[in-house]
Amino acid sequence: MMITTKIFLLLLVLAPLRMAAAGKNCPGVPWLGAVAACGKASGTKLIYNLCIRTMRDYEVDMSPSHKEAVTAYVIIALEAATNSYQETEVAASNQIDNTSLSHQVRDAFQACVDDDYLPAEATLDHIDDVLRSGCNFAGLADAYMSGMMSLERCRDRLLSLRYSASVYSMILVDRQRVSLALSLTKLLGI
Numbered sequence: 001m002m003i004t005t006k007i008f009l010l011l012l013v014l015a016p017l018r019m020a021a022a023g024k025n026c027p028g029v030p031w032l033g034a035v036a037a038c039g040k041a042s043g044t045k046l047i048y049n050l051c052i053r054t055m056r057d058y059e060v061d062m063s064p065s066h067k068e069a070v071t072a073y074v075i076i077a078l079e080a081a082t083n084s085y086q087e088t089e090v091a092a093s094n095q096i097d098n099t100s101l102s103h104q105v106r107d108a109f110q111a112c113v114d115d116d117y118l119p120a121e122a123t124l125d126h127i128d129d130v131l132r133s134g135c136n137f138a139g140l141a142d143a144y145m146s147g148m149m150s151l152e153r154c155r156d157r158l159l160s161l162r163y164s165a166s167v168y169s170m171i172l173v174d175r176q177r178v179s180l181a182l183s184l185t186k187l188l189g190i
């Protein structure tokens with residue numbers, strides 16, 4: 001079993017605990033049911049379905065009577081995005097030594113890992129720290145933008161070399177996951 005999968009399973013077990021920890025009372029943070037939060041946050045059916053699926057994966061109580069501070073849902077969506085980024089980073093790392101690829105494509109993967117994914121993961125960690133450490137959410141929108149632009153840089157490196165195999169679609173999933181986390185974060189009034 002890959003180490004990221006193990007971490008993911010561990011997070012699943014810890015999710016209810018972490019949600020309780022994140023259920024802070026910050027002024028202006030709405031308390032909502034998970035389905036309502038997903039509905040308010042999602043502009044498209046695709047993101048809505050991803051939101052519902054993510055909350056179910058983390059064993060969130062989906063009943064309308066169960067309400068949480070929206071921060072708790074944001075932290076879950078962010079964790080799911082971080083896991084997804086890490087899986088892509090591992091997959092990209094594995095292609096650096098793939099001798100069936102041209103050296104340009106392998107160089108692109110190296111750059112994707114070093115210049116795009118590692119900084120993007122640090123950005124997501126920073127967002128997580130901010131969400132957990134108080135009620136000042138200033139600067140989060142910019143942080144999300146930076147975390148998204150990193151992905152787009154990697155995507156464009158591969159696109160310009162006409163690489164469209166599996167890692168490419170993983171990047172697109174990462175893009176959706178971080179969009180979901182951003183959409184939920186906007187409910188905090190950022």
Ligand SMILES: *[C@@H]1O[C@H](CO)[C@@H](O)[C@H](O)[C@H]1NC(C)=O
Pocket residue numbers: 094095098099100101165
């Ligand atoms: C190496 O790259 C080729 C072309 O994208 C791909 O079909 C193959 O699965 C890759 N090998 C590994 C071990 O990932």
